[in-house]
Amino acid sequence: MTAAPHQETRTAVPPVDRPPGRGSPGRLGLPWRRSPKRSSDTLAAYVFLAPALIGFTAFVVYPLFRSAYFALTTYNGLTDPKFVGLDNFHRMFTTDPSFWPSVRATLLLVVLYVPLSLAIGLALAVFCNQRMRGVGLLRTLCYLPVVLPVVATITLWKFVFNPQVGLANQVLKWFHLPTSEWLSGDDSAMPSIVIVMLWSVGSTMIIFLAALQAVPTELYEAARLDGAGPRTVFFRITLPLISPIMILQVVLQMVTALQAFNQPKILSPDNQGGPGFSTRTLMLSIYDNGFPKLGQVSQFGYASAQVWVLFLVIVVVIAATARFSSIWTYSDHVS
Amino acid sequence: MKRWIRCAGVLLSAGGLLATAACGGSSGKQSDGKVTVTLMTWESAATNKAIDQALTGFHDPNITVKRVDTPNGNYSDKLAALTQAKKLPDLFWCGNDTEQQYTSQGLLTDWASRLSGSSDFGASSFVSSTMKNWKTADGKIGGVPSLLNTYGIWYDIDAFKAAGITVPAAGWTWDQMFDAAAKLHAKGAKYGLVADALTSTDGPFSLSTYALSAGGKPFADNVHQPTRTTIDATYTEGVSKVVAGIKSGAIAPPGYDISNQQGLFAAGQIPMLWSGQWFAAGFLTDKPKIKYGFAPLPQVTKPATLYDAVGICTPSYTQNADATFKVLKYLDSTVWTKVLPDSPVAAPAYLSAQNAYFGALDKAGQTTVAATVKAGLNTPTTIGVRFTTQWASQSNDLITAYWPDILNGKKPLSDLQTMTDKINDVIKNNS
Numbered sequence: 001m002t003a004a005p006h007q008e009t010r011t012a013v014p015p016v017d018r019p020p021g022r023g024s025p026g027r028l029g030l031p032w033r034r035s036p037k038r039s040s041d042t043l044a045a046y047v048f049l050a051p052a053l054i055g056f057t058a059f060v061v062y063p064l065f066r067s068a069y070f071a072l073t074t075y076n077g078l079t080d081p082k083f084v085g086l087d088n089f090h091r092m093f094t095t096d097p098s099f100w101p102s103v104r105a106t107l108l109l110v111v112l113y114v115p116l117s118l119a120i121g122l123a124l125a126v127f128c129n130q131r132m133r134g135v136g137l138l139r140t141l142c143y144l145p146v147v148l149p150v151v152a153t154i155t156l157w158k159f160v161f162n163p164q165v166g167l168a169n170q171v172l173k174w175f176h177l178p179t180s181e182w183l184s185g186d187d188s189a190m191p192s193i194v195i196v197m198l199w200s201v202g203s204t205m206i207i208f209l210a211a212l213q214a215v216p217t218e219l220y221e222a223a224r225l226d227g228a229g230p231r232t233v234f235f236r237i238t239l240p241l242i243s244p245i246m247i248l249q250v251v252l253q254m255v256t257a258l259q260a261f262n263q264p265k266i267l268s269p270d271n272q273g274g275p276g277f278s279t280r281t282l283m284l285s286i287y288d289n290g291f292p293k294l295g296q297v298s299q300f301g302y303a304s305a306q307v308w309v310l311f312l313v314i315v316v317v318i319a320a321t322a323r324f325s326s327i328w329t330y331s332d333h334v335s
Numbered sequence: 336m337k338r339w340i341r342c343a344g345v346l347l348s349a350g351g352l353l354a355t356a357a358c359g360g361s362s363g364k365q366s367d368g369k370v371t372v373t374l375m376t377w378e379s380a381a382t383n384k385a386i387d388q389a390l391t392g393f394h395d396p397n398i399t400v401k402r403v404d405t406p407n408g409n410y411s412d413k414l415a416a417l418t419q420a421k422k423l424p425d426l427f428w429c430g431n432d433t434e435q436q437y438t439s440q441g442l443l444t445d446w447a448s449r450l451s452g453s454s455d456f457g458a459s460s461f462v463s464s465t466m467k468n469w470k471t472a473d474g475k476i477g478g479v480p481s482l483l484n485t486y487g488i489w490y491d492i493d494a495f496k497a498a499g500i501t502v503p504a505a506g507w508t509w510d511q512m513f514d515a516a517a518k519l520h521a522k523g524a525k526y527g528l529v530a531d532a533l534t535s536t537d538g539p540f541s542l543s544t545y546a547l548s549a550g551g552k553p554f555a556d557n558v559h560q561p562t563r564t565t566i567d568a569t570y571t572e573g574v575s576k577v578v579a580g581i582k583s584g585a586i587a588p589p590g591y592d593i594s595n596q597q598g599l600f601a602a603g604q605i606p607m608l609w610s611g612q613w614f615a616a617g618f619l620t621d622k623p624k625i626k627y628g629f630a631p632l633p634q635v636t637k638p639a640t641l642y643d644a645v646g647i648c649t650p651s652y653t654q655n656a657d658a659t660f661k662v663l664k665y666l667d668s669t670v671w672t673k674v675l676p677d678s679p680v681a682a683p684a685y686l687s688a689q690n691a692y693f694g695a696l697d698k699a700g701q702t703t704v705a706a707t708v709k710a711g712l713n714t715p716t717t718i719g720v721r722f723t724t725q726w727a728s729q730s731n732d733l734i735t736a737y738w739p740d741i742l743n744g745k746k747p748l749s750d751l752q753t754m755t756d757k758i759n760d761v762i763k764n765n766s
Contacts, residue, residue: 076725077415077418077419078418078419078436078437078440078442079440096729096732097732097733097735097736097757098732098735098736101736158592158594159595162592162595163525163592164525164599164604165595165599165602165604181590183592184588184590184591184592185590186590186739186743189590269590269591269592269593269594270535274589274590274735274739275589275590275739276589276590276735276736276739276740277735277736278590288728289728291411291412291415292411292728293411294377294410294411294414294430294433295411295430295431295432295433295436295721295723295727296432296727296728296731297436297725297727297728298415299728
């Protein structure tokens with residue numbers, strides 16, 4: 001799908017009406033020096049910004065640089081960090097038996113979850129975008145899992161997937177279908193986790209719904225007058241017009257999948273990404289190394305190195321998505 | 336606008352003060368000269384209440400005991416955070432592994448000199464194997480053992496009768512256990528035996544009891560200061576029997592979710608369960624509908640069992656070592672005698688306190704539990720349940736990479752050697 005950037009032509013920056021005596025810098029510039037009120041407003045702005053700036057510095061900037069340093073050390077939290085250069089990265093890529101399985105588990109999660117969440121979210125949004133009785137209730141029901149407490153919901157799913165007494169296998173038995181080991185099986189554990197993540201697909205749906213409702217109705221009317229059927233309308237009008245939102249959703253869902261933690265942590269039988277390494281996502285691996293089981297020593301240095309690998313993966317994925325999105329995204333902007 | 340700025344400043348200051356207050360210390364000397372000793376446990380709310388009640392019996396005009404309220408979930412996270420902040424309470428529940436690691440880093444108070452000699456709270460007043468395990472290579476004792484875990488097999492008497500099998504008893508063999516698991520499975524149980532201890536990352540250590548019982552070598556020569564791991568013929572034989580059991584469906588495979596295993600056993604869904612004695616306390620309150628018993632771990636030719644103890648540690652920066660030791664002594668010698676009668680969770684390591692535990696079991700009719708725990712404590716051949724070293728998580732990852740696949744038959748038994756070779760590399764690199 002190519003862009004169609006010719007709906008309207010926007011000229012250069014529109015003229016701005018400046019309030020007399022406030023915005024015009026004049027020849028000398030720096031009007032705040034001459035205006036005590038402006039000076040007071042600027043100061044107030046900085047004061048109000050201060051909590052956010054302090055918070056951002058303390059909880060984002062400082063930990064970012066600190067973790068970059070820790071990534072080059074062995075640090076267990078008990079003794080001082082010891083600089084080891086790139087040893088953590090060497091161990092990660094060569095000798096750690098859990099790293100590549102973690103990467104594989106994360107990629108499997110991305111491959112399973114992202115397309116399914118987009119497809120189901122869009123399908124629900126299209127369904128809920130119709131004019132019919134009870135559509136409000138339907139939308140509420142679809143969105144309800146998103147507002148429920150996450151940990152409680154995931155814990156309930158753990159009971160649902162219990163192979164011996166869980167609801168999932170009971171339902172399969174009622175229909176005389178083969179049962180599954182669900183979270184206890186090497187091959188079924190990750191798909192089971194994806195099912196639980198899809199339980200909250202309402203958040204995807206609600207954004208798609210907003211996008212669908214922003215599509216001008218006159219385009220649909222014009223298409224119908226031209227004899228277009230529902231399928232043609234959807235693929236030729238709806239989908240292109242919501243493609244920018246689709247890109248947003250792709251990025252959001254990919255980041256969600258790459259950072260998946262709650263579900264594998266709570267659902268895996270050993271709470272450490274089991275069976276084996278089948279559900280040990282990178283985020284969970286980082287957590288397990290940083291905050292291991294009682295009796296094991298933290299590996300903050302190694303966990304920090306993993307954090308940077310995950311961070312770079314996310315940056316690359318988002319940058320690639322943004323870079324190539326223009327190929328198939330609709331835009332009415334003139335470049 | 337100035338008023339706005341002033342308000343914002345006041346709010347920021349208040350926030351800062353609140354944050355500072357939240358990081359306040361946990362122990363020390365009060366203005367009236369009394370000493371406060373702080374305590375942190377991983378126990379449930381009910382057990383903590385019982386401990387609080389028992390601590391009211393501690394009388395020292397100069398000492399106040401204050402328990403730091405801690406949810407029993409995520410204790411490890413709380414412990415790690417307090418350790419890094421150097422805000423550990425004067426006494427905190429710890430495992431043998433934490434004690435060994437923290438002591439080797441100089442983070443704990445060494446009680447070795449206070450425990451030496453033949454006083455009523457000397458090393459000789461504890462189960463001998465525990466004191467040996469709690470002593471580091473350089474002779475330090477960073478904590479005092481409090482409770483001992485004993486492992487065995489919980490069995491459903493009715494399920495055994497229905498399958499025509501004799502219930503397990505001391506001296507029963509591994510082959511009898513595998514045979515019983517197969518028959519119970521054939522009789523309709525999803526799995527005849529659930530043994531997470533064999534299939535999880537602790538599995539290589541648990542299966543050492545097979546090798547040791549058959550006269551072979553354990554998986555690790557020492558769990559505290561190992562020099563190497565070994566797989567010999569008897570060990571491989573034991574693993575092959577577990578593999579066969581898993582393949583036939585008689586034994587639950589690796590990955591089986593044990594989070595609800597106690598409830599499933601009590602509901603008659605698991606006929607045979609490898610676990611610890613601590614279920615007994617829960618069964619006293621929950622009253623399972625099934626008739627059950629608790630048998631010692633099976634053997635090949637001689638008994639062999641697992642060693643596992645928990646205890647109480649003290650940080651090296653405790654301000655009141657004398658007062659802390661007094662409270663520690665009271666906890667180990669007296670508190671358990673008051674708590675265990677209502678909740679017989681484990682046998683105390685302090686010998687004089689054991690009567691309270693076994694008395695409670697006898698009173699509750701838990702005769703098989705009492706007998707099995709006594710047998711476990713008296714078994715001379717033991718192996719620790721897991722490595723207690725700083726690099727244990729690295730060896731755990733290697734075990735995770737091989738052990739489940741070997742048990743599931745996805746990797747050959749010969750990979751046991753590959754696994755041990757790689758763990759030996761880790762040992763070598765960290766020695």
